[in-house]
Amino acid sequence: MIGMGFMSFLVLLAIAVVVTAAKLVIVQTTASRDLLEFFADLTFAWIGAWLGSPVFGFWFAGVQYQQVYIIPAVLGASAAVILKDWYRRHLGRA
Numbered sequence: 356m357i358g359m360g361f362m363s364f365l366v367l368l369a370i371a372v373v374v375t376a377a378k379l380v381i382v383q384t385t386a387s388r389d390l391l392e393f394f395a396d397l398t399f400a401w402i403g404a405w406l407g408s409p410v411f412g413f414w415f416a417g418v419q420y421q422q423v424y425i426i427p428a429v430l431g432a433s434a435a436v437i438l439k440d441w442y443r444r445h446l447g448r449a
Contacts, residue, residue: 371432
């Protein structure tokens, strides 16, 4: 995963965009969301997707692109965004 190609990067970026957009639609907070928070969510989602396969395992060899396993990447991106928001609400700025 360290020496991934550009297409693998784009697959992880697409997963991160989908997870971040789903969070925006599902949560729909009344507080104003700025662009910085969107990019923070996107960054955490990408890192979570990148770490998804090593952490959650290498599932479903048919649903992968090179070394990017899609389902663990989605789980990792979702977990990273949820943990970021939990940390922000409970331990960081409100």
